[in-house]
Amino acid sequence: MKNPLLIGPISHVLTLDKLLSKGALKDEQLEIIPNAGILIEGEKILQVGPWEKLKKDFPEAELFIFEGEYVALPGMVDCHTHICFGGSRAKDFAMRNAGKTYLEIAESGGGIWDTVTQTRKLSLDELAEITNKNANRHLSEGVTTIEVKSGYGLSVEQELKMLRAIQLANQTSKADLIPTCLAAHMKPRDFSGSNSEYLELIVAELFPILRKENLTNRIDAFVEKSAFSPEEIRPYFQKAKEMGFKLTAHADQFTTGGSAVAVKFGAVSADHLEASGEKEIELLAQYNTIAVALPGASIGLGCAFTPARKILNKGGALAIASDWNPGSAPMGDLLVQASILATFEKLSTAEVFAGITFRAAAALGLNDRGKLASGQLADFILFPTSDYREILYQQGKLKPEMVWKRGKLSDVG
Ligand code: NIG
Ligand code: FE
Numbered sequence: 001m002k003n004p005l006l007i008g009p010i011s012h013v014l015t016l017d018k019l020l021s022k023g024a025l026k027d028e029q030l031e032i033i034p035n036a037g038i039l040i041e042g043e044k045i046l047q048v049g050p051w052e053k054l055k056k057d058f059p060e061a062e063l064f065i066f067e068g069e070y071v072a073l074p075g076m077v078d079c080h081t082h083i084c085f086g087g088s089r090a091k092d093f094a095m096r097n098a099g100k101t102y103l104e105i106a107e108s109g110g111g112i113w114d115t116v117t118q119t120r121k122l123s124l125d126e127l128a129e130i131t132n133k134n135a136n137r138h139l140s141e142g143v144t145t146i147e148v149k150s151g152y153g154l155s156v157e158q159e160l161k162m163l164r165a166i167q168l169a170n171q172t173s174k175a176d177l178i179p180t181c182l183a184a185h186m187k188p189r190d191f192s193g194s195n196s197e198y199l200e201l202i203v204a205e206l207f208p209i210l211r212k213e214n215l216t217n218r219i220d221a222f223v224e225k226s227a228f229s230p231e232e233i234r235p236y237f238q239k240a241k242e243m244g245f246k247l248t249a250h251a252d253q254f255t256t257g258g259s260a261v262a263v264k265f266g267a268v269s270a271d272h273l274e275a276s277g278e279k280e281i282e283l284l285a286q287y288n289t290i291a292v293a294l295p296g297a298s299i300g301l302g303c304a305f306t307p308a309r310k311i312l313n314k315g316g317a318l319a320i321a322s323d324w325n326p327g328s329a330p331m332g333d334l335l336v337q338a339s340i341l342a343t344f345e346k347l348s349t350a351e352v353f354a355g356i357t358f359r360a361a362a363a364l365g366l367n368d369r370g371k372l373a374s375g376q377l378a379d380f381i382l383f384p385t386s387d388y389r390e391i392l393y394q395q396g397k398l399k400p401e402m403v404w405k406r407g408k409l410s411d412v413g
Pocket of ligand 1 (some may be wrong): 325
């Protein structure tokens with residue numbers, strides 16, 4: 001057995017340990033260990049504590065020493081992305097900013113269907129390569145776990161291609177990719193039946209293969225007027241649940257209805273929620289479904305932000321994700337977006353850090369990451385500063401200088 005590795009000294013380690021999984025948080029609640037070390041063995045953290053004490057208690061440990069001021073945080077978790085896609089929607093974006101409506105954009109060949117057409121043209125290997133490249137960019141910026149959705153295939157065969165590409169990219173990227181099936185993104189234009197018939201086809205023909213090939217254990221659906229109604233999604237979620245899948249939903253983005261379905265079916269998360277009102281916020285707070293804010297989509301579309309402050313004040317669990325996708329959220333910078341959400345929604349640093357670490361991990365059903373504590377994965381990032389508040393103050397422009405993933409230092413350069 002190799003000796004453990006002691007990494008440090010680190011000016012301040014923010015463990016994010018011992019914080020509640022739901023509700024508002026104050027910065028005074030943050031556990032901050034000054035002049036600290038992180039002791040790891042293989043992929044896991046053995047102990048986090050004062051540098052000198054760890055050195056004394058573990059004389060056999062190998063040392064990884066550096067100079068300078070650093071703040072350590074758990075590696076970020078992005079619990080909602082669509083980074084597996086072909087083509088670009090720069091034309092949509094320009095048209096939208098020039099005042100064109102959703103319908104005008106769709107009629108000129110834009111929207112989700114445009115990305116479906118571009119994605120279908122690519123081979124599995126080409127798609128895996130794009131996903132790998134996007135994942136590595138995220139990793140270099142400190143995102144060590146990335147959820148990735150399908151949803152630009154929209155046929156049994158094309159959704160399988162996407163999920164196999166995500167599986168392949170997971171083998172090549174050092175980041176952990178968590179796949180999700182979003183075959184219920186919209187009814188494909190080349191499907192002649194009804195919305196419900198399309199969903200029935202997915203249940204009957206795609207779900208069993210997802211299980212057999214172990215391609216994902218997560219099913220997502222876009223519950224929205226332009227996609228699928230709550231009534232159409234209920235039987236879909238019911239079948240998915242019976243087959244043992246975990247559920248998540250694109251909910252309340254423009255109109256409400258999705259969050260109630262998500263909560264009722266015990267979904268792990270309800271994402272978007274820009275249109276959620278008092279009733280929806282109250283409901284989310286009562287259940288364990290995690291509310292995921294996607295500020296990247298609000299910024300990309302010029303729409304209101306998710307009512308994050310109200311969700312937290314009511315006692316809900318709030319995670320923050322990038323929604324990185326070619327249409328509504330092309331930026332793909334989680335820290336920038338979370339910082340901006342914080343200023344508009346008046347979120348404490350503790351609430352933002354929780355939302356992009358352990359609360360986001362919980363939205364993926366993962367409890368082995370998102371905190372710096374013994375037994376957790378050795379996923380952590382080091383920012384070149386001595387004051388943790390600089391991270392949001394610089395609005396995401398201060399990037400981590402070191403990214404450790406499963407106990408290995410990544411090359412972030
Ligand atoms: O999360 N809301 C639906 N789906 C994506 C957008 C996908 C796209 O425009 O390509 C979202 O914002
Ligand atoms: Fe999305």
